[in-house]
Amino acid sequence: MRFLFKTHYNQDIDHLKHGGDRFWYGLLLVLVAAAPAALGTFYLGELNLVMIYAIAGVGLMLLVGYTGQVSLGHAAFLAIGAYTHSLLLGAGLPFLLSIVAAVLVSALVGAGVGWIALRMTGIYLAIATLAFAMLTEQTISRAEWLTGGFRGLAVPQASLFGMPLTQGWQHYYVTLTLLVVTLLAALNILRSSTGRAMVAIRDSEISAESVGINLAVYKTLAFALSAGITGLAGALFAHRLGYLSPDAFTFLISLQLLLMVVVGGVGSMRGVIYGALFIGFLPQLLAIARDTLPPQIAQAPGLEPGIFGLILVLVILFEPQGIFGRWLKIKSYFQLFPLYRRATHRRQKTYLRTERLR
Amino acid sequence: MSYLAVEDLSISFGGIRAVDDVSFEVEEGEVFAIIGPNGAGKTTLFNLVSGIYFPDAGSVRFAGRDITSLPAHRIAPLGLARTFQNIELFEHATVLQNLLIGRHVHRRSTALSHLLFLPAVRREELEHRRRVEDVIDLLELAHYREQRIANLPYGVRKVVEVGRALCLEPKLLLLDEPTSGLNPEESEDMGFWIEDINRDLGVTVVMVAHDMGLVSRVAGRVLALNEGRVIAEGSAAEVQKNPAVVDAYLGAD
Numbered sequence: 001m002r003f004l005f006k007t008h009y010n011q012d013i014d015h016l017k018h019g020g021d022r023f024w025y026g027l028l029l030v031l032v033a034a035a036p037a038a039l040g041t042f043y044l045g046e047l048n049l050v051m052i053y054a055i056a057g058v059g060l061m062l063l064v065g066y067t068g069q070v071s072l073g074h075a076a077f078l079a080i081g082a083y084t085h086s087l088l089l090g091a092g093l094p095f096l097l098s099i100v101a102a103v104l105v106s107a108l109v110g111a112g113v114g115w116i117a118l119r120m121t122g123i124y125l126a127i128a129t130l131a132f133a134m135l136t137e138q139t140i141s142r143a144e145w146l147t148g149g150f151r152g153l154a155v156p157q158a159s160l161f162g163m164p165l166t167q168g169w170q171h172y173y174v175t176l177t178l179l180v181v182t183l184l185a186a187l188n189i190l191r192s193s194t195g196r197a198m199v200a201i202r203d204s205e206i207s208a209e210s211v212g213i214n215l216a217v218y219k220t221l222a223f224a225l226s227a228g229i230t231g232l233a234g235a236l237f238a239h240r241l242g243y244l245s246p247d248a249f250t251f252l253i254s255l256q257l258l259l260m261v262v263v264g265g266v267g268s269m270r271g272v273i274y275g276a277l278f279i280g281f282l283p284q285l286l287a288i289a290r291d292t293l294p295p296q297i298a299q300a301p302g303l304e305p306g307i308f309g310l311i312l313v314l315v316i317l318f319e320p321q322g323i324f325g326r327w328l329k330i331k332s333y334f335q336l337f338p339l340y341r342r343a344t345h346r347r348q349k350t351y352l353r354t355e356r357l358r
Numbered sequence: 359m360s361y362l363a364v365e366d367l368s369i370s371f372g373g374i375r376a377v378d379d380v381s382f383e384v385e386e387g388e389v390f391a392i393i394g395p396n397g398a399g400k401t402t403l404f405n406l407v408s409g410i411y412f413p414d415a416g417s418v419r420f421a422g423r424d425i426t427s428l429p430a431h432r433i434a435p436l437g438l439a440r441t442f443q444n445i446e447l448f449e450h451a452t453v454l455q456n457l458l459i460g461r462h463v464h465r466r467s468t469a470l471s472h473l474l475f476l477p478a479v480r481r482e483e484l485e486h487r488r489r490v491e492d493v494i495d496l497l498e499l500a501h502y503r504e505q506r507i508a509n510l511p512y513g514v515r516k517v518v519e520v521g522r523a524l525c526l527e528p529k530l531l532l533l534d535e536p537t538s539g540l541n542p543e544e545s546e547d548m549g550f551w552i553e554d555i556n557r558d559l560g561v562t563v564v565m566v567a568h569d570m571g572l573v574s575r576v577a578g579r580v581l582a583l584n585e586g587r588v589i590a591e592g593s594a595a596e597v598q599k600n601p602a603v604v605d606a607y608l609g610a611d
Contacts, residue, residue: 009487012454013480185473192472192479193458193465193486196451200459203448210408210446211526212434212463221469267450 015187032176036169044168045240050280051175052236057260057272058186059229064258065266066190067222068202070126073113073133074257077227079140079249081106081234083147086155086244095158095165099178102235103228110227114220133254141246152245155238165239175236182229187269189225198222230257255308263315265324274323361386361562362530367406367416376402377413378586384530389556389563391577393570393597395606398583400566401443404532407564408440409433420530435463437529441519443538443566447507453518454503457493460525461486493524497551513544520551524559531555533565537572545569552576570598582606 004011004018016022036044056078063069085102089095117128140147147153158165165171189195197218200208205215241248256279264275286307290298297303319326333340360383367380377399384390392400405411407418409430417426425433439460448456464486467479494500497517502510507518516536523531536552537545549572555561556576567573573580574594582590582597584606590597597603 009484010480012487013483188475189469189472192467192475192483193462194469194472196455196459197462199451199455200448200462203450204446206410207442207446207448207522208459209410209430210434210440210442211460211522212431213459214431 013191015184015191029180036172041168044172046280048168048172048175049240050276051172051179052233052240053257053260053279054273054276055175055179055182055236056230056233056257057264057276058182058269059226059233060257060261061264061266061269061272062186062189062198062229063222063226064261065268065271066195066202067198067219067226069114069117069219069222070122070258071129071226072126072251072254072258073129073131073136074226074230075249075251075253076133076136077106077110077230078234078237078253078257079136079246080109080227081231082155082238082241082244082249083140083153083234084231085235086153086238087146089156089158095160099232099235103232106231106234107224107228110231111220111224113227114223115216117223118216118219130251130254133249133251137246137249140249147244147246150245150247152243155242155244158239171236171239178232178236182232183269186229190269194218194221252305252308255305255312259308259312262312263322265322266320268322268324271322271324274327278323360384361421362407362564363417363419364403364407365417365419367403367413367418369402369406369411369413375586377406379416380583380586380588381416382581382588382591384562384564386562387556387560388578389552389565389576391573391580391594392564392566392583393568393573393580393603394583394589397585398606399586400583401534402586403583404440404534404566408438408532434526437527438532439523439526439528439530440532441523441534441536443534445512445515445519447515447519447522449507452504452506453494453499453510453521454490456507456518456522457490457525458486460522461489463526464489489527490525493521496524496554497521513540516540516544516548517551520548520555524555524561528561530562530564533563535566535568537567537569545572548572549575570594574598 006012011017016025032047035047039047056074059077060071060074063071081102084105085098088098088101093101113129113132117125120128141149143149144151160170160174163170165174197208197213200211200213201215201218201222209215238244260275260279261272262275263278264273265271286304315322321328362384364383365381367377368375369377380399380403382390392403394400402411406413409425409428409432412427417424419425420433420436420438423436425436425438448459451459465482467476467482471479494503497520499514499518499521502514502518507515510518516539520533520536523533533552537548540548552563552565553576556563565577567577577594580590580592580594580597581588582600582603584602589602589606590600592600
């Protein structure tokens with residue numbers, strides 16, 4: 001078991017806490033950077049998709065896992081990011097500028113949604129965001145003059161620093177860079193007073209107010225941040241799709257994003273990555289399962305959302321901390337061997353709390 | 359002009375007047391206790407003062423400023439901190455994080471600079487941490503620093519909540535039953551800490567308490583409430599002998 005001796009407060013602030021962290025994260029970075037050399041086009045594309053999901057997951061995790069505001073409508077922000085980016089790229093804006101614009105537009109819409117949804121919590125908020133996602137889907141399909149409706153919108157070829165992005169590996173590196181930047185930004189927020197205010201709102205709104213946190217400001221900010229990051233994922237997703245149409249951003253995508261956050265482990269950024277891997281490779285698993293199942297079940301409509309929903313319910317029931325929580329348990333089992341007790345991770349009793357004021 | 363002046367404060371929930379025409383004044387630097395049987399309106403009074411409820415009538419003035427209609431998050435930066443009777447900590451965060459959240463009113467940097475974690479933000483974080491460590495030393499919480507609230511026993515949570523309030527560096531501290539649910543030893547420690555906070559840090563303390571031993575030890579003046587009304591005010595000994603107070607607790611003939 002490792003005992004960390006701390007000699008400076010900076011050690012609690014730094015992202016990488018000790019030599020082990022630096023070594024393993026460094027190794028991981030080298031591996032993902034070298035992946036294009038080792039992987040074929042198909043798996044590189046899949047890994048690219050996983051990283052796009054991960055970016056969206058970071059956005060949703062900030063909102064769901066750290067601020068405690070549930071959203072069932074994040075596909076809408078993905079769509080807004082994707083359409084904004086494609087339209088601006090088509091209008092001749094450079095790639096990077098157009099991505100920044102997509103982030104800003106999504107964040108602005110997110111702030112609006114967050115501000116409107118301020119008084120709602122829990123299931124009501126989930127329904128409100130779901131309604132917003134449906135509204136967005138409908139708007140995109142009706143606004144044919146802008147988005148092409150169901151005829152679709154071709155995503156223009158992007159080019160970076162004068163170099164056209166045509167190859168899979170080029171997109172891969174763009175996504176990887178943006179994922180690292182997003183993760184760092186999110187972790188920076190979380191280690192500063194803004195992130196702590198978000199956690200405070202998640203755990204107790206009344207005492208958050210009593211220590212001077214303005215609920216309206218921070219909830220709206222969390223929505224804006226979350227939407228902006230999801231919009232970034234949307235812009236990258238557009239290139240992956242090549243052709244945008246409203247039915248690429250359905251409720252199923254929102255559900256998938258939420259599934260990623262919950263399965264990965266609510267309240268941890270590493271959980272996002274685990275969740276993204278899970279979501280990214282779930283369709284392949286489902287395809288394999290389809291081949292082995294009897295056709296009556298395998299061809300049944302609505303099989304996918306059904307399975308997604310089932311996984312969501314089972315994870316919440318049996319492993320509320322998700323894959324990340326399971327990993328922590330396995331790790332402490334080996335660290336404490338042979339002294340590990342199951343009670344170590346049992347959920348503790350919550351003492352009586354002040355009656356909620358709303 | 360007194361430090362905290364509550365004047366003719368009233369609030370009703372449905373047909374019940376939870377706080378009815380209550381007035382009192384607290385001087386700077388004193389320890390002021392509010393006692394009364396269950397349902398007397400003590401906690402409601404705290405919620406009115408700290409901006410969680412808004413009164414139907416009356417006013418609250420703090421340090422010469424009218425705070426009657428200010429919401430809680432605007433009262434805290436003026437130097438008023440509080441604890442809750444049933445503990446309202448951030449359960450899924452560590453003790454250290456809870457205390458750092460208490461520093462929120464002292465933040466100077468913007469969310470945009472947090473995104474980039476500029477050097478100024480790091481300096482500010484280190485400053486917050488030093489202040490938090492002072493509180494940890496005072497309340498002897500070093501042993502629990504890295505633990506999540508959800509894993510802590512009740513008595514320690516009670517202390518952490520006082521610690522979080524102290525991290526605001528308040529001028530006035532409202533303690534809602536600081537010793538409820540604590541064993542005699544923990545209660546005694548809490549009594550010493552309240553004295554320390556008052557004398558060494560110069561914080562004015564207003565507390566709701568049931569423990570008359572604690573009240574007589576630390577409080578200079580005592581206000582007794584019953585059914586939302588003030589029934590007595592004075593030193594602990596005076597209030598304890600007051601026939602109206604005895605009636606409220608034990609019932610009149």
